Amino acid sequence: xxxSQKNLSSFxxxxxxxxxxxxxGIVVSEWNEEVTESMxxxxxxxxxxxxxxxxxxTRLDVPGSFELTMGAQHLxxxxxxxxxxxxxxxxQGETRHFDFICQAVAQGxxxxxxxYNKPVIFGVLTTDTLKQALDRAGGKHGNKGDEAGATxxxxxxxxxx
Ligand code: DLZ
Numbered sequence: 831x832x833x834s835q836k837n838l839s840s841f842x843x844x845x846x847x848x849x850x851x852x853x854x855g856i857v858v859s860e861w862n863e864e865v866t867e868s869m870x871x872x873x874x875x876x877x878x879x880x881x882x883x884x885x886x887x888t889r890l891d892v893p894g895s896f897e898l899t900m901g902a903q904h905l906x907x908x909x910x911x912x913x914x915x916x917x918x919x920x921x922q923g924e925t926r927h928f929d930f931i932c933q934a935v936a937q938g939x940x941x942x943x944x945x946y947n948k949p950v951i952f953g954v955l956t957t958d959t960l961k962q963a964l965d966r967a968g969g970k971h972g973n974k975g976d977e978a979g980a981t982x983x984x985x986x987x988x989x990x991x
Contacts, residue, residue, distance in 0.1 A: 849881035852912050852986045854979075855905030856887060859918035861894040862960070868967040869917045869953060872975030873982075880983045895920050895954055896931050899938025906946040913949040913982040914942070917975060919967070922958045932956050949985035953978030 854877060858870050874887055888911065892901040895918030902914045916939050922928045935954055943950035955974050957963045965971045 847881070848987070848990065849877075849983055850883045851886075852882060852983065853886040853910055854882070854888070854982060855890065855902075855908065855911040855914045857890050857892055857898050857901035857905060857914065857916045859892055859895045859898055862919035862921060862963060865919040865955065865960075865963045865967040866917050868964075869919070869955075869973060869975030869978070872968060872973035873915055873917065873953065873979035876976040876979035877983060880980065882983065894918070894931070895935050898935050898954070899942060902939055902942045902950050903945075906942050906948050906950060911948070913951065913986050915951045915953055915978045915982050917978060918954040919963050920954065920956050921960055921963060922956075928956070949982055949989070951978045951982050951985070953981075 856870060856873060858866050860866070870889070874884065877887065878884060888905065890901050890905055892898060898916040898918050902916050905911050905914045918935065920928055920931050936952060939950050939952050953974055955963045955966055957966070966974050
């Protein structure tokens, strides 16, 4: 089904007794702050609803999505972080800047995960308009932050089972 017709965050949460021990690092881009703050709220509330502990969540703010890779690397290298969630929102403008940022952050985040052998979650909205982003950050299409939080929990559970 096309994403325009469904709430992308409508999936089942299942609690796992180990989740309270998982430690998360969340990197939040300051660009399009209205969107990324809502995604952050979604990510932490989902982690907690799945059994996570708020005290085990560390936040790091970076200026823009391009800097998510460096933020992810900073958190991933910490022994007290098991998984990293990257939250950003890149909105198409009139130039090719969008393409370069999206390409760089997708590859950069992938590389950090492989390098540190920890889940690094791509919670980055890449939209044509601010409205499309807001629809996916707590609006009619759910919250990409929820999905990112759930994905981090699921990956840790998968890798620790
Ligand atoms: C420069 C820029 C532009 C034009 N658009 C966005 C955007 O839509 N979303 C986002 O997260 N960041 C944007 N940035 C900032 C870049 O990510 C980066 O912070 C700067 O290029 C400095 O490296």
